[in-house]
Amino acid sequence: MTDQLTLTPNIDGGDDFYAELLATHEGLSKADSDALNARLILVMANQIGDRAILSQALAAAALKSEE
Amino acid sequence: MNKIFEVPVYPYERHADQDASAPVRHKVIVIGAGPIGLGAAIDLAQQGIEVVVLDDNDKVSFGSRAICFAKRPLEILDRLGCGQPMVDKGVQWNVGKVFFDDREVYDFNLLDEEGHKRPAFINLQQYYFEEYMVHRVRQLQAQGAPIEIRGRNKVSAIGTHPDHVTIEVDTPEGSYNLEADWLIACDGAGSPTRAMLGKDFVGRVFEDNFLIADVVMEADFPTERWFWFDPPFNKGQSALLHKQPDNVWRIDLQLGWDIDKEREKRPENVIPRLKAMLGDDVEFELEWVSIYTFQCRRMEKFRHGRVLFAGDAAHQVSPFGARGANSGLQDTDNLCWKLKLVIDGKAPESLLDSYDDERIHGADENILNSSRSTDFITPKSETSRLFRDAVLDLAEQYEFARPLVNSGRLSVPCTYDGSPLNSADALAGPDYTRPGSACPDAPLGDEFLLPKLADKFTLLTIDADATDVIEEAGITVERLALSVKDDKTLALKDRYLGELESGVYLIRPDQHVAARRPSYDENLFRAAIRRVTGQE
Numbered sequence: 001m002t003d004q005l006t007l008t009p010n011i012d013g014g015d016d017f018y019a020e021l022l023a024t025h026e027g028l029s030k031a032d033s034d035a036l037n038a039r040l041i042l043v044m045a046n047q048i049g050d051r052a053i054l055s056q057a058l059a060a061a062a063l064k065s066e067e
Numbered sequence: 068m069n070k071i072f073e074v075p076v077y078p079y080e081r082h083a084d085q086d087a088s089a090p091v092r093h094k095v096i097v098i099g100a101g102p103i104g105l106g107a108a109i110d111l112a113q114q115g116i117e118v119v120v121l122d123d124n125d126k127v128s129f130g131s132r133a134i135c136f137a138k139r140p141l142e143i144l145d146r147l148g149c150g151q152p153m154v155d156k157g158v159q160w161n162v163g164k165v166f167f168d169d170r171e172v173y174d175f176n177l178l179d180e181e182g183h184k185r186p187a188f189i190n191l192q193q194y195y196f197e198e199y200m201v202h203r204v205r206q207l208q209a210q211g212a213p214i215e216i217r218g219r220n221k222v223s224a225i226g227t228h229p230d231h232v233t234i235e236v237d238t239p240e241g242s243y244n245l246e247a248d249w250l251i252a253c254d255g256a257g258s259p260t261r262a263m264l265g266k267d268f269v270g271r272v273f274e275d276n277f278l279i280a281d282v283v284m285e286a287d288f289p290t291e292r293w294f295w296f297d298p299p300f301n302k303g304q305s306a307l308l309h310k311q312p313d314n315v316w317r318i319d320l321q322l323g324w325d326i327d328k329e330r331e332k333r334p335e336n337v338i339p340r341l342k343a344m345l346g347d348d349v350e351f352e353l354e355w356v357s358i359y360t361f362q363c364r365r366m367e368k369f370r371h372g373r374v375l376f377a378g379d380a381a382h383q384v385s386p387f388g389a390r391g392a393n394s395g396l397q398d399t400d401n402l403c404w405k406l407k408l409v410i411d412g413k414a415p416e417s418l419l420d421s422y423d424d425e426r427i428h429g430a431d432e433n434i435l436n437s438s439r440s441t442d443f444i445t446p447k448s449e450t451s452r453l454f455r456d457a458v459l460d461l462a463e464q465y466e467f468a469r470p471l472v473n474s475g476r477l478s479v480p481c482t483y484d485g486s487p488l489n490s491a492d493a494l495a496g497p498d499y500t501r502p503g504s505a506c507p508d509a510p511l512g513d514e515f516l517l518p519k520l521a522d523k524f525t526l527l528t529i530d531a532d533a534t535d536v537i538e539e540a541g542i543t544v545e546r547l548a549l550s551v552k553d554d555k556t557l558a559l560k561d562r563y564l565g566e567l568e569s570g571v572y573l574i575r576p577d578q579h580v581a582a583r584r585p586s587y588d589e590n591l592f593r594a595a596i597r598r599v600t601g602q603e
Contacts, residue, residue: 038457046467 005056070354072194075125076201079219085243093119094213094410096234096247098222098260100124102133102193103378103395104253105200105216109147110403112207112214114522116410119245120204121236125218127201130355131192131281134311135389139480139505140396141185142578146521149203150185153196157189158310163292165472167459169299173469174291177477182558183508184515188477190311192281193392225250225263225374232373249406250374253395256362258380264371270364271438273385275445276322277359280337281315284351288316294474296444296459300343305444307474308344315354318344319386321445328358361385363434363441370423375402382430387440387475390433397481398426404522404576408600413541418601421488429481436476443473480505483579490573490582490595496565506578509559511549516559519547520578524599526592529559531569533587539596544573575599 011017025033048054084091095111097104100122111118144150161177177187207214224235232250236243252260295306304321337356365382378395402422408414446452461468483503492501509516524544537544551560564570573582573595582595597603
């Protein structure tokens with residue numbers, strides 16, 4: 001089961017992360033928030049690196065189930 | 068003084084064919100005396116095939132047009148006997164800088180790999196490129212080679228037959244008819260030949276206009292490729308600055324879709340744009356201005372019986388990545404040795420179908436790369452622009468984002484993976500000399516490898532035994548016996564053997580690898596020769 005996107009809880013301190021995510025956007029205009037999100041996606045994508053996982057992540061985010 | 072591109076170089080002259088009582092038949096007729104048509108004609112004439120080039124014009128390229136020529140086409144030009152003047156005149160460069168808004172985001176160095184005769188890139192105006200090719204044609208003529216260029220000979224009708232093509236040609240003195248065993252159409256993106264034959268040309272239209280200006284100036288900008296995304300002097304658009312010989316600088320400015328082209332081309336509108344970019348105090352003179360739009364598209368097939376399409380006539384890409392003329396030269400490089408074998412009766416006509424297989428593969432690769440560059444440079448949706456700008460902002464600070472910046476993926480040779488002419492790879496060697504690859508150059512003392520592989524089939528042995536000449540199915544293959552000791556830099560070993568002690572390569576006349584094994588096996592190499600010539 002290598003190259004498989006994790007879709008079960010995996011974040012240490014999920015509530016903390018969520019609060020930090022919102023705090024990072026605090027006070028930003030819609031345009032600046034959108035830009036930050038785009039940069040964040042690219043930073044995270046680079047951390048993942050694995051092309052197969054990235055494709056699965058894109059499909060998962062599109063809420064397309066494989067049924 | 069007239070500019071080089073304003074003087075006829077192959078003026079119209081009446082030819083005896085125009086007074087013949089019946090249409091004269093030629094071996095090969097090439098339509099179009101641009102870089103690709105001349106490349107095809109020179110290649111065929113060097114191999115002793117009689118060829119006539121027809122062009123509706125009588126001059127070299129009007130304006131600089133294609134200016135970036137990559138290593139592989141320069142190697143092909145060496146084979147055609149006109150690489151040296153191009154490299155001597157051309158400007159070599161390898162540093163590129165990328166700007167976003169008013170900041171320099173990063174720079175890159177193409178870091179020319181050592182041990183190649185030719186540089187990664189030169190910049191040279193297309194009019195010089197064509198002029199040097201015409202010189203080569205004249206040189207071949209002086210040596211008695213069967214090649215001619217007929218200026219102001221415009222093809223007005225084409226008839227196709229199973230074993231020949233008929234052509235009607237308009238000249239300043241009226242029209243005449245010709246016949247050809249084979250016709251190669253190199254008449255550009257708007258190919259009249261393609262239209263006359265009613266063939267498709269399908270793909271994607273990019274709704275954008277680019278102002279292209281060549282300016283002559285004494286400027287202290289370095290010899291680098293500068294690319295701007297969203298610069299202050301062209302807000303929301305892109306810009307490019309690139310040096311050519313003779314202090315001519317290429318400037319590209321993206322203008323957007325809804326513009327008045329005729330108005331934008333007028334000097335009184337162009338000059339303020341250039342001053343905003345270059346600064347008020349820089350003195351310059353306009354050499355040439357044009358506005359272009361582009362599409363990424365190709366014909367479904369490049370071979371239609373006895374008519375073969377090459378270059379922009381067969382496929383069109385955006386200019387980002389210099390994949391137009393560079394890929395067109397690889398078309399004719401691929402085509403001409405096959406056509407020679409077919410004309411000589413040494414290979415079946417079906418060998419020419421592999422031109423379709425291999426060069427459509429190449430065209431698709433170029434279309435993919437240049438479409439992606441275009442999507443990055445000219446984002447067509449809010450989200451697309453959002454990610455583009457995110458990449459540029461990140462690239463300024465973090466190395467990881469730099470490979471995602473796409474201001475053009477520069478032309479590299481196409482590897483014909485999956486070609487029916489390849490034999491299965493039997494050498495656990497370097498990936499980039501696998502069957503289908505263009506042979507990478509390597510130094511051999513004071514010389515280089517590639518010139519030794521030109522124009523014929525070669526059995527390259529590196530520290531391996533083999534027979535000196537193989538005759539198989541009408542094809543003669545001569546051995547080139549080398550040793551890793553011939554190259555003290557070890558580039559030959561790194562590029563052709565990797566960790567192995569020996570290797571044997573079957574190399575095509577266009578310097579692509581057909582087969583490779585760790586040692587010589589007569590039966591298997593005989594089979595590979597039949598395969599690469601379409602006889603198996």
